[in-house]
Amino acid sequence: AAAAAAAAAERELDPVTCFLLSTYDDVRVSDDELREKDAIMNLLKHVVHSVRPEADIVAFGSIQSGLALKNSDIDACILLPDIGEEMEEFASECFERFTALGFEGKYLRKARIPIIKLLSDTKNRYYYGFQCDIGFNNQLAIYNTSLLHQYSLIDPRCKQLAILVKYWAKQKRINSPYYGTLSSYGYVLMVLFYLIHVVRPAVLPNLQDSPHKQDLYVEGFNVGFVRGTTVARRNTESLPQLLAGFYGFFAHEFNYRESVISIRQPGGLLKKVDKDWTLAKEHTGSADQVIKDRYVLAIEDPFEITHNVGRTVSKAGLFEIRGEFMQATRLLNAATLHSTSAIRKLRA
Ligand code: CTP
Ligand code: MG
Numbered sequence: 001a002a003a004a005a006a007a008a009a010e011r012e013l014d015p016v017t018c019f020l021l022s023t024y025d026d027v028r029v030s031d032d033e034l035r036e037k038d039a040i041m042n043l044l045k046h047v048v049h050s051v052r053p054e055a056d057i058v059a060f061g062s063i064q065s066g067l068a069l070k071n072s073d074i075d076a077c078i079l080l081p082d083i084g085e086e087m088e089e090f091a092s093e094c095f096e097r098f099t100a101l102g103f104e105g106k107y108l109r110k111a112r113i114p115i116i117k118l119l120s121d122t123k124n125r126y127y128y129g130f131q132c133d134i135g136f137n138n139q140l141a142i143y144n145t146s147l148l149h150q151y152s153l154i155d156p157r158c159k160q161l162a163i164l165v166k167y168w169a170k171q172k173r174i175n176s177p178y179y180g181t182l183s184s185y186g187y188v189l190m191v192l193f194y195l196i197h198v199v200r201p202a203v204l205p206n207l208q209d210s211p212h213k214q215d216l217y218v219e220g221f222n223v224g225f226v227r228g229t230t231v232a233r234r235n236t237e238s239l240p241q242l243l244a245g246f247y248g249f250f251a252h253e254f255n256y257r258e259s260v261i262s263i264r265q266p267g268g269l270l271k272k273v274d275k276d277w278t279l280a281k282e283h284t285g286s287a288d289q290v291i292k293d294r295y296v297l298a299i300e301d302p303f304e305i306t307h308n309v310g311r312t313v314s315k316a317g318l319f320e321i322r323g324e325f326m327q328a329t330r331l332l333n334a335a336t337l338h339s340t341s342a343i344r345k346l347r348a
Helices: 002-010 015-027 031-051 084-100 139-154 156-171 184-198 239-253 315-347
Strands: 056-060 074-079 103-108 115-121 132-136 259-261 269-271 281-284 290-293
Touching: 002 015, 015 156, 015 239, 015 315, 031 056, 031 074, 031 084, 031 132, 056 139, 074 139, 084 103, 084 115, 084 132, 139 156, 139 184, 156 184, 156 239, 156 315, 184 239, 184 259, 239 315
Parallel strands: 074 132
Antiparallel strands: 056 074, 103 115, 115 132, 259 269, 281 290
């Protein structure tokens, strides 16, 4: 971090940018930790192959999108198409072999689709925190992870903002989907929405709205997006300007009552009424639990467009989240003002 701060100072960056970049460097996952996670995935792959040669296990989520913080969990998914009835047997066999290797965890068999949670490594082989959630055949999550990854490659400020906002949400305790606030994935979609559809000139193009996109249908949803192009960026705002703009927009401008945050929609404009996302609905989840779909904060998944990523957010949760957006706006604006006047004084 000290090196990054020094490098930034050399490039004559303003103090707020230096502060944000050094925080970014402190909180994001290191290459060393990513290598360790990679080795863990290879070990798990080995186990899964040994149960069924045609099965595979892949990582998704932040480890894969490049938007991970330090000591991040591994989100993984076992792929074994057309398994049907034998799923239960296959999953419990995998779990037994993971346990035999020295991992401790839980196998949640109540769910219609099993989930394996590996919570610790009894052999203490790993330097960084170890936790791994393993699901089955969750193809859409793999595609949405690669969309996030593609966006993060277009402009370095995208990755910096997403990681800073995720870290901030965890610090402020407004990143608890089980307790009425929003998942990390939800915050990242809000950042992308700001960079694609709000700030002008835009920082990011809409990768799902382009003649160069190839349509591809997975589980009934179009997961096509433009891959592998870097687009010239006209926006030259600094990191603090973008961050302040993001917080300011979601603190004071976004119409939470009527609008839906949608990154794929051309123009980004979507209304709750148009999607029939107005009254909370209940449905049965894969573990036969009752899930309440709320629409207090409406964030459309980029591919699974019937899914509200913000469905976990309660009225009280949104109140808290907006309060933090307002507080962050005030702090950032004050810091920017303060530092420019400090620099002016220094130069005078
Ligand atoms: N995901 C999803 N739909 C949701 C929540 C999550 O499809 N409503 C998938 C996405 O592929 C996402 C992944 O699950 O990338 C992990 O979600 P989450 O843990 O919220 O994001 P991470 O970036 O992994 O955050 P953290 O570093 O906090 O684990
Ligand atoms: Mg994760």
